[in-house]
Amino acid sequence: MADATLRVFRGDREGGKAVDYQVPVTEGMVVLDAIHSIQAHQAPDLAVRWNCKAAKCGSCSAEVNGKPRLMCKTRMDALPLDQPITVSPMKAFPVIRDLVTDVSWNYKVNKKIPPFQPQPGVKWKMEQRDVDRVQEFRKCIECFLCQDVCHVLRDHDKKEQFGGPRFFVRVAALEMHPLDGLDRTRLLKEELGIGFCNITKCCTEVCPEEIHITDNAIIPLKERVVDEFYDPVTMIVRKIFGAKNT
């Protein structure tokens, strides 16, 4: 097969530029294979995160031809090889070096979320049909591609006020766990800023685990927030009798 040109971002916090590398394309090759080939033969210091190379760990997130992708799952033969393939770090996070970005903010957000707390005296029996919808959310491999593509983070950088799709998925998994006994609605509204999301479904489109982030996680959570804080009947009652009586 012919060679491909990979146009890879090289640089760090101070800045950088795209550098072209010629890579021989082999059958079934993925973008991460091409990056490894560059490391082994042309640029041993090319920085990239990866672990499993099987789309199970969510480490090798980057933007291939401008689209947030897992490099281990992006086939070279699905890309137009007559033009250079651009490989850039995720835009929503600060660059550390080359394709590696600083994703530590995500771990800080995660810490804000109260973990699973079983209802008192539960029997630990659950029906598969009740578990199904939570298992969808538990598929998340924390690649943070949904965070990368979300315009609230990517374009408006509202990292102080907004938790991002990944953490709505996590809260949904906890809130819909059949035996969980906590309520995280106030957290969703006030700390994770779920109201900023205007359900454009960009996150759902990039999810490599095909989690229906918007439909199955975010919208039901938004409904819970609305029911608790914006229900007109509750609001009138609140106005008349004061918040503590509602």
Place this chain on the structure above:
Amino acid sequence: MTANSKYETHEHDVLIIGAGGAGLRAAIEALAQGAKVAVVCKSLLGKAHTVMAEGGLAAAMANLDKADDWRTHFRDTMRGGKLVNNWRMAQLHAQEAPDRVRELEQWGALFDRTESGDILQRAFGGHTFRRLCHVGDRTGLEMIRTLQDRGVQMGFDVFMECTITKLLKDGDRVSGAFGYWRESGRFVTFKAKSIVIATGGIGKSWKITSNSWECTGDGMALAYEAGAELLDMEFVQFHPTGMVWPPGVQGILVTEAVRGEGGLLRNKNGERFMEKYDPKKMELSTRDVVARSIYTEVKEGRGTPHGGAYLDISHKPAEYVKRKLPSMYHQFKELADVDITKGPMEVGPTCHYMMGGIRVDAETGQSSVKGLFAAGEAAGGLHGANRLGGNSLSDLIVFGRRAGLAAAEHAKKTAAPSLDNAQIDEAERQVLAPFDRAEGENPYTIHHDLQDMMQRLVGIFRTDADLRQALVELEKLRERAKKMRVEGSRLFNPGWHLSRDLQCMLTVSEACTHAALARKESRGAHSRLDFPKSEDVWGQKNHVIVKKGDAMTLFEVPRTAMPAELAQIMAEDK
């Protein structure tokens, strides 16, 4: 910052190296004991190799098969390990696994369910009963996420993307560790009363492997350099079913759950060849047997176009396959253009798991060095000569917990150690050396040649001549590694990282080869063409490797007899 190191220093009661299942479970237990705990890991938290575990975790919960109990699990584990397992570890493992699984559930893990609402269990090779608690084919992810969230909430200090390159000692006990931040290349020291090694396996020494880049034997090499003993390093598991095509995905794991759910193995002539090798257990024979069978079929000319065997689950309803094996479905569809609901996969053996490892006390996980503990794949003994599928995830939580507990208790009884600057200077010199050379080989080339050599000479079938040749080659590779050169800066430099991982791989590869050469019989995963039979006399001993001066020394240790109660269980055949 403490006074006696010139670098950023962090002080803890318990330092845990590795954040897979064993490391995280150890951390949780040490925290529960009131210890101040640090977890150091080479990758981001939650990316450890445990996420790739697919099929499930073995625990005799008897949710489906009421006859199951710890005794049967114990017997299966010992038989699978060809009776050279540490019987006490096998006993503790079988007895404690169900409680550890319940604990995961109480911390939020959501396993697949039975009709009556309990945890669903599936069949797996070598297990008498349906025993593997699972979540589709992504059980490891469920486990790591559960443990990660639990640990974060309990408040351990996590040092992500930080590599430990040397254990530090204060007299005969451990005092801490030296390492670098991958991101900045800055050095960091840790001071700790107890250290738990939970760094996983060594698969990256082989060319075809299911292991991630992290599995370079770091913990075993660190412990060995610090004077600890390594046990049974000849026993390396080749998982029968890795992907064989396309080339870029060669070795990636195809879960045993495919066979557990009814998948059939066939050669190119359409024959279910397991009939020849294990007519009783067929596809669900133990991994060593199935791996050798596939290898033999291919070698004798009955392989598939890309040199494997066919594994077929397409006789099951498509919806069932997608529900029970979702990641296999996607993996083959996206990476190999194969729809597993419609046709067979091509699979072949892949280097998967190290049964050997740091020699530890069964109850506590303590190594032969004071204050140094190990758990999970980095520790040896539980699995003997061959590990049963599903026994790894349960190993992590049973012995991770035990090591964390013992490490915290040890810390309570121990005064703060002091760090030795001379050792730190030496560690610094070692990691920086490849930058100092004006010319030299690239570490990628040496790694490539190591993998190629181990695959060729220390693979599934071994011979005296091959193993001796491997030792010669290892010596040459070590010489080349002494002269390798790293380009660029210390800022997130994978070439530099590999130069250091390579040293660990060379050490564990050498240990494996020595032990394989010494065991003049075939047993479990260790198959010698020149000694094809298992010999009773070899079943009475284990191999221990230790550093004497600068030399790797191997000796045999006799096995202790099982207590009557356990011997009785082994004698029963249900």
